[in-house]
Amino acid sequence: xxxxxxxxxxxxxxxxxxxxxxxxxxxxxxxxxxxxxxxxxxxxxxxxxxxxxxxxxxxxxxxxxxxxxxxxxxxxxxxxxxxxxxxxxxxxxxxx
Numbered sequence: 001x002x003x004x005x006x007x008x009x010x011x012x013x014x015x016x017x018x019x020x021x022x023x024x025x026x027x028x029x030x031x032x033x034x035x036x037x038x039x040x041x042x043x044x045x046x047x048x049x050x051x052x053x054x055x056x057x058x059x060x061x062x063x064x065x066x067x068x069x070x071x072x073x074x075x076x077x078x079x080x081x082x083x084x085x086x087x088x089x090x091x092x093x094x095x096x
Contacts, residue, residue, distance in 0.1 A: 002061045002067075002094065004091050005058060005059075006056075006090060007089060009055070009089070010051045010053075011086055016084050018086050021050050022086075024044075027041075028041065030077060031079070032071060032077065033067055037064070039059055039079070042058040043058075056092075071091060071094070076088065
């Protein structure tokens with residue numbers, strides 16, 4: 001499993017985001033190298049993450065080691081639910 005520290009900004013429902021807003025533990029798809037892979041987003045505050053606010057989160061990628069060479073610090077990414085982009089993010093650092 002690959003773990004990342006990242007900043008994520010969730011979209012509002014009007015922008016195609018989630019309603020209600022997501023909470024820690026949500027499992028959207030992480031877009032890397034033109035593939036959507038399983039992820040889990042963890043935030044220390046278990047409350048809802050409101051749209052438009054940058055959140056510092058941990059991204060767990062169970063199959064991330066297969067894509068590690070594509071994931072770099074500063075890389076922009078999207079989080080998807082189905083074909084819908086529900087959040088944008090930037091990788092801050094990889095964790096051991």
